[in-house]
Amino acid sequence: GESVGLHLPTLSVQEGDNSIINCAYSNSASDYFIWYKQESGKGPQFIIDIRSNMDKRQGQRVTVLLNKTVKHLSLQIAATQPGDSAVYFCPFSGGYNKLIFGAGTRLAVHP
Amino acid sequence: KAGVTQTPRYLIKTRGQQVTLSCSPISGHRSVSWYQQTPGQGLQFLFEYFSETQRNKGNFPGRFSGRQFSNSRSEMNVSTLELGDSALYLCASTPRAGDYEQYFGPGTRLTVT
Helix, strand or coil: CCCCCCCCCEEEEECCCCEEEEEECCCCCCCEEEEEEECCCCCCEEEEEEECCCCEEECCCEEEEEECCCCEEEEEECCCCHHHCEEEECCEECCCCCEECCCCEEEEEEC | CCCCEEECCEEEECCCCCEEEEEECCCCCCEEEEEEEECCCEEEEEEEEECCEEEEECCCCCCEEEEECCCCCEEEEECCCCHHHCEEEEEEEECCCCCCCCEECCCEEEEEC
């Protein structure tokens, strides 16, 4: 029969625009919140993390915002490039290097 | 430094057979985790090894097993293959326990016919 895949929300942006990918979390006890990306045909790649006692952290072209009040995490990508096209995940830790991934968000960058 | 390497990259097996996948972590990394990725279930944690000890295991049947050698290289084995075991199997390594920054290999694409 036909297989049903996970529903991946998709964010479509124009090259050069800023992208915002959102993630809602439930585990308030996490010490860190993390973002990974997975490009087509590759394994996931760590992007950035943020400690639970921080609200904002900036990396190279990326900014992660943490709102603990509403349990919301977001990843902002400045001047989005075609190479940013990927599925983005905000996994949480299940202990002992175990990462629990959700479905992710697909970012599609159009020229 | 060389990245995480996985062999073989592609594999086709028949139902009922068994398969062994290999993962070589980044030099100096002592923790190796394994994940299964399918279109239907996404990325799911299989197990994690640190210094040859399995410290964590996901919700998979006993047909899935693994081990880690003294040089930190790891293997996972799936016995009595089922069609549903067709997936991309990914391994990831980290230098220490409790690391969130895991370095993933390219994966082994297993197809069960």
